[in-house]
Structure formats: C-alpha cells, structure tokens
Amino acid sequence: MSSTTPATINALLLLAFVALCNIVKQQLCRKTIRNQHNPLPLPPGPAPWLVVGCAPGMLRNKPAFRWIHRPMEEMNTEIACIRLGSTHVIPITCPTIAQEFLRKQDSVFASRPVTMASGTFSNGYLAAILSPYGEQWNKMRRVLVSKVICPARHKWLHDKREGEADNLVKYVFNLCKTSGHQVNLRTITRHYAGNVTRRLMFNKRYFGKGWQDGGPTIDEEQHVDLIFNAIFFTFSFSLVTTSFVATTSMILTFCVSDYFPFLVGLDLEGHENEVKESARILRRLHEPIISKRMKQWRGNLSSECEEKEPQDLLDVLIMLNDLQGKPLLTPQKVRAHTMEIMMVAVDNPSNAIEWAMAEMINQPELLNKAIEELDKVVGKERLVQESDISQLNYIKACAREAFRLHLVTPFNVPHIAMSDTTVAGYRIPKGSHILLNRIGLGRNPKVWDEPLKFKPDRHIISDHAEVVLIEPNLRFISFSTGRRGCIAATLGMTMTVMLLARLIQGFSWSKPSILSVNLAESRNGPFLAEPLVAQAELRLPSHLYLA
Structure with a gap:
C-alpha cells in the first residue's frame, strides 16, 4: 500500500517542477561524456525520471526499503x-558481489555520505563512525581502535559489563514478583543494552536516582528510545518516527534533502526537525555528565584528579593527550565520540535477542537444547560468565541465526564510491551510494536452505569448531567488515551472548497463553510487530537472583 501525506505531495510537486528545469540538457550531456569513458552498463533498475530519478516512486510507495527490494525481486537481480x-x-x-565492494575494492568504497542526520548526530563529523573518508576519519579511527575500543579496554571494562548482566537477572526476578511472571522482553533487552553503554561510557546506570528493582526510570527509557531514533534516522531508507518511541508507529522513508540539497531547510516531511530534536534531548541528558568531567580533568578541579585513574570511556576520551602532552580531543570532539559510541552498542543485541527468544519460545525444542548446554557448561550453582562464552556454541548459534534472519535495520550505513569503478561487470559511478541489503543477504535462497526458518543448527559445522557471530563472507551482516566495519564488534558479540545466556539460564520461558508467539514482522521494518511478552519462571537458587 502507498501512504501519501500532504508533505509528500508537496515534495512530489516540487520535484516535478525541478524535472522541467533547463538543467536536463546539462545532465544528459554529462552522462554522455561519462559513458564514453566506461561503456559498461549500470546495474539494472527501475527507469528513472529526468533529473529527479526514482524519487517520485519512492515517495509514493512507503516504506522505502520494501519499495527498493520489490524491483530487485521482479527483475531477479x-x-x-x-x-x-x-x-x-x-x-x-x-554475498559474492558484496565482497567485491567491501573486500576486493574496500579502499574505493571507504567513505560515508554527507547527510542531514549523520552530520547532526556526529556534531559536524568530528568523530569517526559517520565521518566521510579523509584525514579526520583516519585520525579519529586510529584513536578509537588503539586507545578506546581496543582489547585492553574491553578487558578493563569487564566488571562493569558483569554488573549489568547481574542487574538484568535481578530486574527480571523483581518483575516476576510484581507482574504475575509476564515479562516484556523488548523492554528488558533494550534496558540491558542501554545500561551497558551508559555504564561503560559514564560509569552509571541512571542519569538521576534509580529504582531499587533495577529497572529504568523515564530518563533511561527516553535515552534508549532516542538512541534508536538516531540510528534509524542515520541509516538511509530506514526508520523515521513521528515520536521519540521506537515502536510500531515508524515510517520507513528517506530524507529528500539528502539527495536534493536545494531542499535543505524546507523540511518537507519533518525529518530535519525530528533529527534536531532527538539530538537536542540526547545532548541534554549527556551534557551535565560531560561538563562535570571536563572540569574535573581539565578545569579548576584537575589538580584533584592527578593521582586518580580513569573510571570509564568518557574519562579515557578526556584524558587522551597528543605528543606535546596537550588534550588530543576538543570538548566538541569528546561530545561527538560519546554520541557515536552510544549509538553503536544498543540496537543489534537487543533486537536480535528479542527475536531469538520469540523464535525459541515458539519452538521449545530449541529452548531446551540451549538450556541443556548451559546446564552442562555452567550448571545451576552460579551465573553464566563471559569466560563461558567460548563453550556456548549453541547459544551463539541461536544469536547468529537471529542476526541472519532478523535485522534491526534493512540496510547498512551507505558506503560511497570515491572513484568510478567496475563491479560484477557493471559500471559504478563515482559518488554512488552502496547499500548492503541486510534482508536480501540474510534471506537469500541461493545461499540459505529454508531461509525464512529459524534454524540455529545450520551454524554448527562440527563439535570442535567454535561458532562466532561475525560473518566475514557477508552471507549476512551482524557487525559488517572492512575499513568501515564495526569497531565495537567484540563488545557487541559479548553483550549479545551474555544477554541471551542469562535470560535462558535464569528463567524458564513459555508463551503467556495457549496461542503461539506472534512472529509477524512489522510492515514498517524488520522488527517484531508487537513487543514480545512471555511467561518467566525461576529456575535457579533464589540467592543468585539477588547478587
């Protein structure tokens, strides 16, 4: 179905006007000259209008990601x-073509697009994750990889992650006592992921005074919702909300002004206002903590901190010095890095585990198999720890299958072609936006047997081969690969496995009624149409829940 709003109609009329402008001739001349240098065809696709291309069709047929997928299926390409x-x-x-882009020609496609959302959330591209390729990106990525998101820091932050895994069990235990054992697993998974990122970045779970039961206050709920908003705005053709709650009220579309810069400021569909408001509230929550730390480490109170060690990633960012012993990052860059690190760790673990739990509750034999593994490896006298992860192959297979089949966003953040090139026999012009279609890769019937069925065993090659969540051959995307691959993949994998393992070890899960769990995918995105609510029963000694 199409959904046409007054704003969409205005955008269409304006684009139609542009199509009649006299720049058509210039566009055609440029195209002729360019094609003479590379006579190969472009990849197949829908016939574009002059000047505006396929924008009118995309605006008329929302959500955009389904519209993009439809012609590919029709053309069997x-x-x-x-x-x-x-x-x-x-x-x-x-996957084979994807590897040509991100492995064989990785250097050509190492840039990111300049968009309204990415520029806003990155504070004008002062950090690394969203920045276009260049000196700033190279410098900031080296800093992150060597000083911030590195193996030594991951080990250093172990106790903070463990504390949030313990709080997860405590919180679900308390919910069982107060909610008749019915638990909203979307709330649980997102709260856990938000807690971990806040603990690692700010060394605190709550922005203010928290609850005794370990659950979120309004500030933490809003914080996680806003992070999802930021992620969905940043991913092209992804989820755009009309509120700050990342639920089923989303509309999947794209920001028109990103492709037609002369429309910047008109905000035809309200995206610019939504992005600015999301960024403003996120900064309001972050700013008191960042400002206080800046004063402690660099301001009037810095002398009091001379003998102190950093306590979290925010301290690490502030304390980084250059070769002259001066602060490496300006306050604005510290704020930008803080925002980006917050954005990379929340969405994947929480979405994947909500889906995994829904699939496994509907197939109790899978849940029983995971329980058997946990009882064998860990037992019931202690809680599962990160040191157990290497032995939990079936738990990891379930998480890996969730990443394959159920994506939090339809596409990756676009890669940009920095020069004209050829891939798979097609001409790829400079400036092209390369989208790895996460849904198409993970559900490709040429790659996966029964691609729409949740089958964790497909990922277990042998009893001796360890299962990992990264997929280097791009048969699906968990944490991407290449120069612009996720720099926090180790953190993401650890959070994901611990979240699933603690939920399954600590509680017996079942459907809240005789009906099966509704596995319907939202029309507006590849997330569950309705939050997963399940029945939880305790299965460990009571003292373990209150550690």
Whole structure:
C-alpha cells in the first residue's frame, strides 16, 4: 500500500517542477561524456525520471526499503541501480558481489555520505563512525581502535559489563514478583543494552536516582528510545518516527534533502526537525555528565584528579593527550565520540535477542537444547560468565541465526564510491551510494536452505569448531567488515551472548497463553510487530537472583 501525506505531495510537486528545469540538457550531456569513458552498463533498475530519478516512486510507495527490494525481486537481480536525483543508489543482495565492494575494492568504497542526520548526530563529523573518508576519519579511527575500543579496554571494562548482566537477572526476578511472571522482553533487552553503554561510557546506570528493582526510570527509557531514533534516522531508507518511541508507529522513508540539497531547510516531511530534536534531548541528558568531567580533568578541579585513574570511556576520551602532552580531543570532539559510541552498542543485541527468544519460545525444542548446554557448561550453582562464552556454541548459534534472519535495520550505513569503478561487470559511478541489503543477504535462497526458518543448527559445522557471530563472507551482516566495519564488534558479540545466556539460564520461558508467539514482522521494518511478552519462571537458587 502507498501512504501519501500532504508533505509528500508537496515534495512530489516540487520535484516535478525541478524535472522541467533547463538543467536536463546539462545532465544528459554529462552522462554522455561519462559513458564514453566506461561503456559498461549500470546495474539494472527501475527507469528513472529526468533529473529527479526514482524519487517520485519512492515517495509514493512507503516504506522505502520494501519499495527498493520489490524491483530487485521482479527483475531477479542481486544488484540494482536506483537513481535519486544525480545519485546512483546501488543495493546488493549477493554475498559474492558484496565482497567485491567491501573486500576486493574496500579502499574505493571507504567513505560515508554527507547527510542531514549523520552530520547532526556526529556534531559536524568530528568523530569517526559517520565521518566521510579523509584525514579526520583516519585520525579519529586510529584513536578509537588503539586507545578506546581496543582489547585492553574491553578487558578493563569487564566488571562493569558483569554488573549489568547481574542487574538484568535481578530486574527480571523483581518483575516476576510484581507482574504475575509476564515479562516484556523488548523492554528488558533494550534496558540491558542501554545500561551497558551508559555504564561503560559514564560509569552509571541512571542519569538521576534509580529504582531499587533495577529497572529504568523515564530518563533511561527516553535515552534508549532516542538512541534508536538516531540510528534509524542515520541509516538511509530506514526508520523515521513521528515520536521519540521506537515502536510500531515508524515510517520507513528517506530524507529528500539528502539527495536534493536545494531542499535543505524546507523540511518537507519533518525529518530535519525530528533529527534536531532527538539530538537536542540526547545532548541534554549527556551534557551535565560531560561538563562535570571536563572540569574535573581539565578545569579548576584537575589538580584533584592527578593521582586518580580513569573510571570509564568518557574519562579515557578526556584524558587522551597528543605528543606535546596537550588534550588530543576538543570538548566538541569528546561530545561527538560519546554520541557515536552510544549509538553503536544498543540496537543489534537487543533486537536480535528479542527475536531469538520469540523464535525459541515458539519452538521449545530449541529452548531446551540451549538450556541443556548451559546446564552442562555452567550448571545451576552460579551465573553464566563471559569466560563461558567460548563453550556456548549453541547459544551463539541461536544469536547468529537471529542476526541472519532478523535485522534491526534493512540496510547498512551507505558506503560511497570515491572513484568510478567496475563491479560484477557493471559500471559504478563515482559518488554512488552502496547499500548492503541486510534482508536480501540474510534471506537469500541461493545461499540459505529454508531461509525464512529459524534454524540455529545450520551454524554448527562440527563439535570442535567454535561458532562466532561475525560473518566475514557477508552471507549476512551482524557487525559488517572492512575499513568501515564495526569497531565495537567484540563488545557487541559479548553483550549479545551474555544477554541471551542469562535470560535462558535464569528463567524458564513459555508463551503467556495457549496461542503461539506472534512472529509477524512489522510492515514498517524488520522488527517484531508487537513487543514480545512471555511467561518467566525461576529456575535457579533464589540467592543468585539477588547478587
């Protein structure tokens, strides 16, 4: 179905006007000259209008990600070209072709697009994750990889992650006592992921005074919702909300002004206002903590901190010095890094485990198999720890299968072609936006047997081969790969496995009624249409829940 709002109609009328402008001739001349240098065809795709390309069709047919996928299925192609304005958008559903982009020609596609959302949330591209390729990106990525998101820091932060895994069990235990054992697992998984990121970054679970039961206050709930908002705005053709609650009220579309810069400021569909408001509230929550720390480490109180060690990642960012012993990061860059680190750790673990639990509750034999593994490896006299992860192959297989089948966003953050090149026999013009289609890759019937069925055993090759959550061959995307791959993959994998393992070890889960869990996917995105609510019963000695 199409959903056409007054704002969409205005955008269509304005784009139609542009299509009649006299720049058509210039566009056609440029195209002719460019094609003479590379006679290969573009990837197949829907026929574009002059100047505006396929934007009118995309605006009329929301959500955008389903519209993009539809012509690929109709043309039976695993690489396509959809022109928006003067930009060629190249979605890919084939792992082999994806590897050509992100492995064989990784250096060509190492940049990111300049968009309204990414520029806002990155404080003008002062950090690394969202920045276009260049000196700033190289410098900031080196800092993150060597000083901040590195193996030594991961080990250093172990106790903070363990504390939040303990709080997870305590919180579900308290919910069982007060809610008749019915538990909203969307709330649980997102709260856990938000807690971990706040603990690692700010060394605190709560922005203010928290609850005794370990659950979120309004500030923490809003914080997680806003982080999801930021993520969905930043991923092209992804989820855009009309409120600060990342639920089923989302509309999947794209920001028109990202592809038609002359529309910046008109805010035809309200995206710019939504992004600015989300960023403003996130900064309001972060700013008191950051400002206080800056004064402690660099201001009038710095002398009191001379003998103290950093306590969290915010301290590490503030304390980084250059070769002259001066602060490496300006206050603005510290704020930008804080925002980006918060954005990379919440969505994947929480979404994957909500889906995994829904699938496993509907197939009790899978849940029983996971319980048997946990009882064998860990037992019931202690809680599962990070040191057990290497032995929990079936738990990891369930998480890996959730990443394959159920994605939190339809596409990855776009890669940008920094020069004209050729991939899979097609011409890829400079400036093209490369979209790895997460849904198409993970559910590709040429790669996966019964691609729509949740089958964790498909990931267990042998009894002796360890299961890992990263998929280097891009048959699905968990944490991506290449120069722009996720720098926090180890953290993401640890959070994901611990979340699933603690939930299954600590509680017996079942459907809240005789009906099966509704596994319907939202029309507006690849998340569960309704939050997962399940029945939880205690299965460990009571003292373990109150540690």
